[in-house]
Amino acid sequence: MSRAEAVPGPDTRPDLGEAVAAPAGATRSPGLLWTFGLFRSELATTFRRWRTIALLGVLAAVPILVGVAIRIETSDGSAAGGGGEGPAFISQVTNNGLFLVFTALAATLPFFLPMAIGVIAGDAIAGEANAGTLRYLLVAPAGRTRLLLTKYATTMTFCLVATLVVAVSALTVGALLFPLGDLTTISGTRISFAEGLGRALFIALVVAASLVGVAALGLFVSTLTNSGIAAMATTVGLLITVQILDQIPQLHALQPYFFSHYWLSFADLMREPVYWDDLVRNLGLQGLYAAVFGSAAWARFAAKDITV
Amino acid sequence: MAPYESDDSTKADEAEDVRSGRRKAARYVVPVAVVGVAAATIGLVPALADSGDPDLPKVTAQQLIEKIAKSDVQQVSGTVKISTDLGLPDLGGLASGIASGAAEGDGGSSADPQSKLLELASGTHTLRVAADGPDKGRISLLDSAAEYSVIHNGDDVWAYDSKSNEAYHATAPRSEEKKGKAPEDVPATPKDFAEEALKAVDDTTSVTVDGTAQIAGRDAYRLVIKPKQSGSTVGAISIGVDAKTGLPLKFTLTPASGGAAVVDAGFTKVDFSAPAASTFDFTPPKGAKVTEADESKAPEHSRKSGEDFGMGLGEGLGGLKTIGKGWNSIAEFDTGGQGMPSGSSGNSDVDGFLNSLGDHVSGKFGSGTVFSTRLVNALITDDGKVYAGAVTKDALVKAADAAH
Numbered sequence: 001m002s003r004a005e006a007v008p009g010p011d012t013r014p015d016l017g018e019a020v021a022a023p024a025g026a027t028r029s030p031g032l033l034w035t036f037g038l039f040r041s042e043l044a045t046t047f048r049r050w051r052t053i054a055l056l057g058v059l060a061a062v063p064i065l066v067g068v069a070i071r072i073e074t075s076d077g078s079a080a081g082g083g084g085e086g087p088a089f090i091s092q093v094t095n096n097g098l099f100l101v102f103t104a105l106a107a108t109l110p111f112f113l114p115m116a117i118g119v120i121a122g123d124a125i126a127g128e129a130n131a132g133t134l135r136y137l138l139v140a141p142a143g144r145t146r147l148l149l150t151k152y153a154t155t156m157t158f159c160l161v162a163t164l165v166v167a168v169s170a171l172t173v174g175a176l177l178f179p180l181g182d183l184t185t186i187s188g189t190r191i192s193f194a195e196g197l198g199r200a201l202f203i204a205l206v207v208a209a210s211l212v213g214v215a216a217l218g219l220f221v222s223t224l225t226n227s228g229i230a231a232m233a234t235t236v237g238l239l240i241t242v243q244i245l246d247q248i249p250q251l252h253a254l255q256p257y258f259f260s261h262y263w264l265s266f267a268d269l270m271r272e273p274v275y276w277d278d279l280v281r282n283l284g285l286q287g288l289y290a291a292v293f294g295s296a297a298w299a300r301f302a303a304k305d306i307t308v
Numbered sequence: 309m310a311p312y313e314s315d316d317s318t319k320a321d322e323a324e325d326v327r328s329g330r331r332k333a334a335r336y337v338v339p340v341a342v343v344g345v346a347a348a349t350i351g352l353v354p355a356l357a358d359s360g361d362p363d364l365p366k367v368t369a370q371q372l373i374e375k376i377a378k379s380d381v382q383q384v385s386g387t388v389k390i391s392t393d394l395g396l397p398d399l400g401g402l403a404s405g406i407a408s409g410a411a412e413g414d415g416g417s418s419a420d421p422q423s424k425l426l427e428l429a430s431g432t433h434t435l436r437v438a439a440d441g442p443d444k445g446r447i448s449l450l451d452s453a454a455e456y457s458v459i460h461n462g463d464d465v466w467a468y469d470s471k472s473n474e475a476y477h478a479t480a481p482r483s484e485e486k487k488g489k490a491p492e493d494v495p496a497t498p499k500d501f502a503e504e505a506l507k508a509v510d511d512t513t514s515v516t517v518d519g520t521a522q523i524a525g526r527d528a529y530r531l532v533i534k535p536k537q538s539g540s541t542v543g544a545i546s547i548g549v550d551a552k553t554g555l556p557l558k559f560t561l562t563p564a565s566g567g568a569a570v571v572d573a574g575f576t577k578v579d580f581s582a583p584a585a586s587t588f589d590f591t592p593p594k595g596a597k598v599t600e601a602d603e604s605k606a607p608e609h610s611r612k613s614g615e616d617f618g619m620g621l622g623e624g625l626g627g628l629k630t631i632g633k634g635w636n637s638i639a640e641f642d643t644g645g646q647g648m649p650s651g652s653s654g655n656s657d658v659d660g661f662l663n664s665l666g667d668h669v670s671g672k673f674g675s676g677t678v679f680s681t682r683l684v685n686a687l688i689t690d691d692g693k694v695y696a697g698a699v700t701k702d703a704l705v706k707a708a709d710a711a712h
Contacts, residue, residue, distance in 0.1 A: 184596075
């Protein structure tokens with residue numbers, strides 16, 4: 001049970017032994033419990049890494065920066081983002097701190113959040129291969145498909161955690177620096193603070209779901225290479241490329257199929273009544289990306305020669 | 309034994325390699341199949357959902373026009389998609405710059421309805437409309453992560469721009485004094501467009517009922533209005549009329565030159581139940597900048613803007629000299645000035661720029677420059693006369709010759 005410990009390096013997997021040890025009686029028929037054990041160990045490994053903690057720290061710092069900047073800018077009584085400049089919802093932040101949640105999510109969704117996902121997803125398989133721990137992981141009687149699913153589940157959990165970190169940090173900063181209370185939707189109708197909080201939570205979930213496509217893409221890239229850095233760089237590079245292509249008007253026929261095209265549709269949840277069309281399109285598109293790249297990752301990984 | 313063994317195993321290895329290669333390739337069938345299924349779904353579902361044109365009792369064009377006139381839909385809410393392609397160069401930024409400049413000149417704000425009008429003149433926009441009787445109505449222009457709403461409730465007309473958090477307030481006369489609700493000054497819904505188009509119906513027009521269609525999930529008749537004369541740039545106007553309520557659901561104006569519709573406004577969703585009362589409540593949010601309209605000026609302004617926009621539908625501006633009739637009517641007015649210098653101002657840069665905007669023409673009237681869009685052409689002569697209308701270039705020149 002000390003296989004993992006035998007491998008030196010920064011990415012040793014002290015939990016692997018534990019995970020393999022846990023279902024000692026179930027080695028012949030790895031069951032649900034085993035999968036859950038593997039998932040739990042993956043989760044612990046991922047969230048215990050310094051780089052994960054640093055990523056989450058950066059994400060938490062964005063709303064603090066935005067909040068403090070707005071506070072300083074408007075300390076003389078002027079309105080923030082005058083003339084409709086800046087990220088969405090920024091002009092309402094001074095009147096209601098809850099809007100900082102939406103502003104922070106709108107500010108981090110285009111780059112910060114997907115970049116963090118790209119790092120985690122790109123690292124998922126290629127990072128293990130790079131550190132030489134992949135073959136030890138495969139020694140465990142989990143099966144490659146199950147391992148891949150576990151990796152994807154871990155990445156998606158990170159999507160959710162990262163989004164919630166941004167939202168909670170923004171809510172805290174918003175509550176500290178700005179007044180809270182009933183809020184006005186972008187359609188001009190009023191909703192209570194409790195309903196606003198509910199919508200903020202729903203928006204955070206939608207934003208997390210918007211990242212499912214990038215996560216699948218990153219995982220697929222991760223199965224193609226044995227270098228963690230290459231996988232991360234490719235994923236983030238693809239993300240930036242797609243974001244740029246999405247801005248070119250001549251490509252409007254292709255744009256509805258870019259994973260980032262409907263990302264800002266989460267703002268439609270702040271309309272009254274909610275405008276569902278783009279939200280549904282966004283979730284459908286993310287599901288499609290997850291299915292295509294998830295199955296491509298499986299096709300690649302399940303038949304891959306693991307040489308390192 | 310050893311050599312045989314190794315031979316066997318080599319053969320077996322080769323076979324194994326081929327098989328495993330095939331197996332590897334076979335796995336990629338899954339993602340390819342997923343892409344295929346998705347493409348088929350995207351392509352086929354709209355085709356399958358289009359269950360053909362509904363079977364409706366036959367009506368004559370006259371009956372259908374009466375139906376539209378009698379239509380008294382009090383409660384409606386829905387989503388309208390409006391695409392305009394006037395063939396203008398993309399003036400998005402410029403137009404809004406001019407508009408906001410104009411609004412600022414009046415001491416207005418970005419929430420002033422006037423400054424939003426020009427936005428509708430190009431591109432595709434999604435609007436949400438709701439109405440509950442003549443005194444309650446709202447139109448919202450959906451923007452990315454923002455919304456611009458005009459809300460009419462009783463005596464108040466509010467306009468709210470969520471992007472800049474600015475509001476605009478005007479007092480509207482009650483419906484007893486003024487027919488129609490304030491937001492209708494801006495033709496945005498298919499009904500507004502249809503009313504404008506039906507005003508133009510006279511003996512120069514052919515009106516026919518061209519079968520039925522499904523619009524926003526409702527059965528509708530298709531009314532087609534075509535100019536009888538030649539020389540108009542208007543090809544046809546098609547109006548989808550709800551079979552039950554007589555409410556126009558879709559308006560399409562196609563140019564005579566073919567191609568995409570110049571104006572295409574239609575409901576994508578429509579609901580005839582009463583919208584929630586809170587839809588029409590508006591209190592400016594805390595911290596929002598509120599601009600009060602100059603009461604005497606505001607209605608006049610919005611009416612004028614509405615008319616400007618309506619001109620695109622082949623209407624002349626009131627008080628101008630009009631040549632011809634029906635669809636081929638041409639507005640003529642004298643600017644009294646020097647007109648457009650057409651390629652001879654002495655400054656070659658300016659000339660080049662002006663000539664790139666329009667075509668130089670000459671005739672009995674002298675010479676001038678024709679500025680064309682897909683629908684409206686305008687001839688500005690060198691002696692300062694302007695002829696404009698939804699007619700072809702030749703018709704403009706002919707009119708100018710005749711007037712000379």
